[in-house]
Amino acid sequence: MHTQTLQPASPGSLNDAAWLTSLVMPTPFINGLSIPGFAATARLLHPASDANGVPATWAQVANQTGRPLHPDSTWDEVSGTVHARRTVHSDWPGGEPDLGELGENGWDALLDHLTDWAGSDASCVAAIDAELPWVSGTVGFYGDPQHVEPPQGPAFPTEVLSTAPRVQLLRTCMLMTGPLTAVRSLGRTWHYRDQCWFERHGPTGLWPADRSWLVLTDIDADHTVLAGPLELIDAVTADNRLETRP
Incomplete structure (x- = not known):
């Protein structure tokens, strides 16, 4: 230990x-x-991560998804993540924070x-x-x-x-x-x-x-x-x- x-x-x-x-x-x-x-x-x-597991900032995510990054933005807003009953869709191909x-x-x-x-x-x-x-x-x-x-x-x-x-x-x-x-x-x-x-x-x-x-x-x-x-x-x-x- x-x-x-x-x-x-x-x-x-x-x-x-x-x-x-x-x-x-x-x-x-x-x-x-x-x-x-x-x-x-x-x-x-x-930090999030890209599709290769490399750390990525929210600003980089917003730049790729084309979504704005405001002072009070949530991850779902920046990444374009939508939670349905059984599925999750995201415009970001990498990992979440x-x-x-x-x-x-x-x-x-x-x-x-x-x-x-x-x-x-x-x-x-x-x-x-x-x-x-x-x-x-x-x-x-x-x-x-x-x-x-x-x-x-x-x-x-x-x-x-x-x-x-x-x-x-x-x-x-x-x-x-x-x-x-x-x-x-x-x-x-x-x-x-x-x-x-x-x-x-x-x-x-x-x-x-x-x-x-x-x-x-x-x-x-x-x-x-x-x-x-x-x-x-x-x-x-x-x-x-x-x-x-x-």
Whole structure:
């Protein structure tokens, strides 16, 4: 099992998380989400992929489909995706954005900015959806119906899963804490036959002790929301490693 450097937060952290629960819970996770108490917000669009599996931006998708990309555009609008009862039609021949995952490159870029703002040793709280398969462990291996290897283990030891405090934040999340650099090691090791590799993941929520910024995503969302000071938002939206919208 990969060693996680995030550790269970103290039970007192539930009181610290109450401010966020009151801000987020009444508001659905939708396009154009604004979070009270922060000067600015931005949507970080999760990358799609072309027919060859190469990452593609929403702007590239819009250019190929001939559809406009507005600040509040949804993936279905940009890709020309229509959901019928039994079928799905899309004008985009490639893959959809990963739901709930900004991706390794996206998180690296975002964490670079958060580190510049807060410092690599800044203490942060990470809210992690406790019911995600990569967190709790799952049977089999995705994408291979013939796979009969033993179930994949959880990302965290049993004692961590059982002792980390829980909070209702978009989903039932366990609260973990550690330095900001610890988020780069979040994920779990996959085992498949005679191979194993580490797969990174992002938290559902992330914020520093001083609550100066906030990162949120959801398992059903094709974008990640960043809220914080205008200077931080401006720096992130200017980074060409990330595709952002207000």
